[in-house]
Amino acid sequence: MTLLADSAPEQQDVAFIDVLDPAFRFTSPEVARAREKHWYAKTPLGLLVLRYAEAKDLVRNPGLIHNGVRFMEQNGITEGPIHDWFVNGLVSRDFEDHRRLRGLVNKAFVPRMVENLRPLMRETSERLADKLASAGDIDFIEEFADQLPLVVMTELLGIPPEDFLTFRTWTSDIGLVFSLALGGDIPARVEAAVTGLYGYVDDLMAAKKADPGEDLISALVALQHAEGTASRDELQNLIVSMIFAAHDTTRLQLANAMVTFAEHPDQWKLLGDNPDLTQQAVEEVMRWRPSTNALFRYAPQDFEFRGEVIPKGTMLLIGVQAVQRDPRVFPGGDVFDITAPRSTPVLQFGGGLHYCLGAPLARMEITEALPALARRLGAPSVTGPVTWRPAIGITGPNELPLRFG
Numbered sequence: 436m437t438l439l440a441d442s443a444p445e446q447q448d449v450a451f452i453d454v455l456d457p458a459f460r461f462t463s464p465e466v467a468r469a470r471e472k473h474w475y476a477k478t479p480l481g482l483l484v485l486r487y488a489e490a491k492d493l494v495r496n497p498g499l500i501h502n503g504v505r506f507m508e509q510n511g512i513t514e515g516p517i518h519d520w521f522v523n524g525l526v527s528r529d530f531e532d533h534r535r536l537r538g539l540v541n542k543a544f545v546p547r548m549v550e551n552l553r554p555l556m557r558e559t560s561e562r563l564a565d566k567l568a569s570a571g572d573i574d575f576i577e578e579f580a581d582q583l584p585l586v587v588m589t590e591l592l593g594i595p596p597e598d599f600l601t602f603r604t605w606t607s608d609i610g611l612v613f614s615l616a617l618g619g620d621i622p623a624r625v626e627a628a629v630t631g632l633y634g635y636v637d638d639l640m641a642a643k644k645a646d647p648g649e650d651l652i653s654a655l656v657a658l659q660h661a662e663g664t665a666s667r668d669e670l671q672n673l674i675v676s677m678i679f680a681a682h683d684t685t686r687l688q689l690a691n692a693m694v695t696f697a698e699h700p701d702q703w704k705l706l707g708d709n710p711d712l713t714q715q716a717v718e719e720v721m722r723w724r725p726s727t728n729a730l731f732r733y734a735p736q737d738f739e740f741r742g743e744v745i746p747k748g749t750m751l752l753i754g755v756q757a758v759q760r761d762p763r764v765f766p767g768g769d770v771f772d773i774t775a776p777r778s779t780p781v782l783q784f785g786g787g788l789h790y791c792l793g794a795p796l797a798r799m800e801i802t803e804a805l806p807a808l809a810r811r812l813g814a815p816s817v818t819g820p821v822t823w824r825p826a827i828g829i830t831g832p833n834e835l836p837l838r839f840g
Contacts, residue, residue, distance in 0.1 A: 481750025503527025543654035560807035593650025613828030687831030700814035707809035813840030
């Protein structure tokens with residue numbers, strides 16, 4: 436189903452990595468060896484960027500594009516619900532078109548709206564953590580990682596909490612769009628998710644127009660109607676993406692954090708005893724096991740970078756987890772350590788014009804969740820089998836059976 440990359444620069448001693456192998460992980464020794472050889476490796480999709488400095492420059496390069504049409508073509512999709520949602524989405528828009536749609540969100544999604552959610556996040560995190568204290572064996576995703584973003588979505592977006600059972604599978608499956616290249620049942624799951632969310636959001640927008648509330652979706656619907664800077668279809672597309680992003684990436688980052696602390700129980704005790712380490716712990720968790728594990732850009736024309744000519748049409752796949760362990764900028768980066776002060780920012784939220792709008796919200800949720808859990812509960816341990824989403828996309832465990840010590 437996936438087309439091979441059209442071309443790539445010729446370079447000696449560049450590794451080839453099959454990122455389409457279901458067993459591929461960015462933490463494998465072959466990735467570390469490839470990173471030592473060169474700043475990129477070749478893959479069936481294009482160039483996999485493995486070093487931080489190059490990745491940082493590329494995600495901020497204003498001349499590179501997202502090219503949703505090309506991304507869909509690489510995955511054998513030229514029409515249909517997935518194509519129409521992705522190609523017309525904010526993440527696939529570039530230049531002035533991106534600024535226009537992003538500007539609509541910026542007018543409604545102001546910083547104080549996020550900060551006003553902090554007391555709710557704190558209270559919810561503490562309430563859920565108290566419940567876990569006497570729960571024994573649990574599925575952390577169901578009991579905590581799903582629940583905290585849902586409460587935030589209810590308050591921020593105006594999503595009725597009783598609708599969560601309706602859209603929770605869709606908001607999880609739609610994120611697999613970045614893993615379409617692996618084939619299998621992924622395309623069918625993404626298409627079902629897109630179709631379901633579009634229908635849900637269509638009804639939600641109509642309800643917000645008829646009876647607006649003090650929430651972000653109501654504000655966006657009112658702005659779109661008053662200003663006309665975006666079409667109704669564009670706003671519907673945007674809200675579908677917002678509902679997905681507000682749920683899936685945050686719940687997976689919380690789950691990734693628990694897996695990480697289960698592997699490093701001494702670090703969990705440090706956090707519980709020293710809440711002043713919270714900010715460092717949040718950044719270290721995202722560095723070590725990010726939920727957004729790969730970003731991509733395309734070259735709209737030939738361009739020179741680091742002394743090489745990157746051909747037009749080349750896909751540049753940023754291996755986020757690999758670059759965030761690059762020892763050139765993260766000394767001791769092959770060790771998870773919440774006490775290590777690191778001045779280099781993580782890249783999972785992207786950069787430049789496409790820097791993630793929801794980054795402050797996600798950081799705040801994790802900042803409130805981790806100390807609430809660590810103060811009340813002993814170190815987590817994984818008590819059963821865990822299956823994982825693909826590495827080249829939004830990743831994390833599908834389920835997470837835990838017991839807190």
